[in-house]
Amino acid sequence: MKTKITELLGIEVPIIQGGMAWVAEYHLAAAVSEAGGLGIIGAGGAPAEWVREQIRSVKEITEKPFGVNLMLMNPEADAIARVIVEEGVQVVTTGAGNPGKYMSLWKEAGVKVIPVVASVAMAKMMERAGADAVVAEGTESGGHIGSTTTMTLVPQVVDAVTVPVIAAGGIADGRGLAAAFMLGAEAVQMGTRFIVARESIVHENYKQKVIAAKDIDSEVTGMSHGHPVRQLRNQMTREYLKREKAGASLEELEQLTLGALRKAVVEGDTVNGTLMAGQIAGLVSKEQTCQEMIREIMEQAETLIKR
Numbered sequence: 001m002k003t004k005i006t007e008l009l010g011i012e013v014p015i016i017q018g019g020m021a022w023v024a025e026y027h028l029a030a031a032v033s034e035a036g037g038l039g040i041i042g043a044g045g046a047p048a049e050w051v052r053e054q055i056r057s058v059k060e061i062t063e064k065p066f067g068v069n070l071m072l073m074n075p076e077a078d079a080i081a082r083v084i085v086e087e088g089v090q091v092v093t094t095g096a097g098n099p100g101k102y103m104s105l106w107k108e109a110g111v112k113v114i115p116v117v118a119s120v121a122m123a124k125m126m127e128r129a130g131a132d133a134v135v136a137e138g139t140e141s142g143g144h145i146g147s148t149t150t151m152t153l154v155p156q157v158v159d160a161v162t163v164p165v166i167a168a169g170g171i172a173d174g175r176g177l178a179a180a181f182m183l184g185a186e187a188v189q190m191g192t193r194f195i196v197a198r199e200s201i202v203h204e205n206y207k208q209k210v211i212a213a214k215d216i217d218s219e220v221t222g223m224s225h226g227h228p229v230r231q232l233r234n235q236m237t238r239e240y241l242k243r244e245k246a247g248a249s250l251e252e253l254e255q256l257t258l259g260a261l262r263k264a265v266v267e268g269d270t271v272n273g274t275l276m277a278g279q280i281a282g283l284v285s286k287e288q289t290c291q292e293m294i295r296e297i298m299e300q301a302e303t304l305i306k307r
C-alpha cells in the first residue's frame with residue numbers, strides 16, 4: 001500500500017510504531033521495521049548515551065528504515081538531538097512539547113522531522129517550522145495526551161496543513177487504519193498493540209494487563225496540573241486520583257509516580273507501576289509477532305478499503 005508517508009519514509013506499509021518510553025527499545029523497533037513499518041526507538045527520559053547505543057544496536061539487526069522519538073521533557077533533550085544527527089538517524093518524531101529549537105539542526109542534516117501534535121495550532125506551527133509530516137494524536141492514546149479525540153483532530157489537522165498527516169490514538173487494527181484513511185490520514189501510529197508484541201521486552205505481567213483490559217479500564221491522571229497521562233487503572237491510579245482530588249501538589253503527586261513506568265515495564269509491578277496504554281487496549285487480545293500483527297492489520301484494511 002503506497003501513500004505519501006510510505007514514499008517519504010521508504011517503508012512498505014503505512015504503520016509507524018509509537019515512541020513509548022521504556023517500551024520502544026531496539027528489539028521492538030527492529031521488529032516493526034523488519035515487518036515493513038517504521039520502528040521507533042523511544043528516548044523517553046533516558047540519557048543521551050543510552051539512545052546512542054540503542055541506535056547502534058538497531059542498525060546491527062536491521063537495514064530497514066527506523067526512527068527515534070525525542071520526548072521533549074527529557075533533561076538531556078539537547079544532547080539527544082545532537083546524537084540523532086551524529087548517528088545518522090533518518091527520521092525523528094517528537095512528543096510532549098515543541099521541537100522548534102532543534103528544527104534547523106535536523107533539517108540541515110537531512111533528518112525527516114515528524115512532530116507529534118495534539119492540536120491544529122501546534123500542527124500549523126510545526127508545518128511553518130519545516131516539519132515533513134505530523135502525527136495528529138488523539139486523547140484516546142496512552143501516555144501524555146491532549147484533549148481532542150482522534151475522530152475530530154485528524155480531519156481538522158488534515159484541512160489545516162499541506163504536509164502529510166499520520167493518525168494516532170485508538171488505532172489497533174485494520175478498521176482503525178481504514179477509518180484513519182477516510183479522515184484524510186496517510187498513515188497511522190500505533191502504540192498499545194505493540195506493547196504486547198512477542199518482540200517487546202515489556203514484562204509479561206504488564207502485557208497480560210493490556211490483554212485483559214476492557215474499553216473503560218484506563219484513567220487519566222495529572223489533569224489538574226496540566227500533565228494528563230493515560231494509563232490502566234490500578235492501585236497507583238486510585239491513590240493518585242484520590243490525592244489529586246484532595247488538592248495534592250504536583251511535587252507530592254510526582255513522588256508517587258517517580259520511576260513507576262520502569263517498575264511496570266521492567267519489574268512487572270502492576271500494583272504500584274504506571275501501566276501506560278490507550279483506550280483501544282480493550283481490542284488488544286493476544287501476543288503476536290510484529291509481522292503477524294502488521295500482516296493482519298493490512299489484510300483487514302485492504303479488504304475494507306476495496307469494499
Ligand code: TUI
Binds near residue numbers: 021045117
Ligand atoms: O509524548 C507523548 N506521549 C508520552 S510522552 C511520555 S513520557 C512521560 N512520562 C511520564 C509523565 C509524562 C510523560 C509518555 N507518553 N505523546 C505525544 C504528545 N505530544 N501528546 C501531546 C503532545 C504535546 C503536548 C503539548 C505536543 C506539543 C505540546 O505543545 C505544548 C507546547 O510546548 O506548546
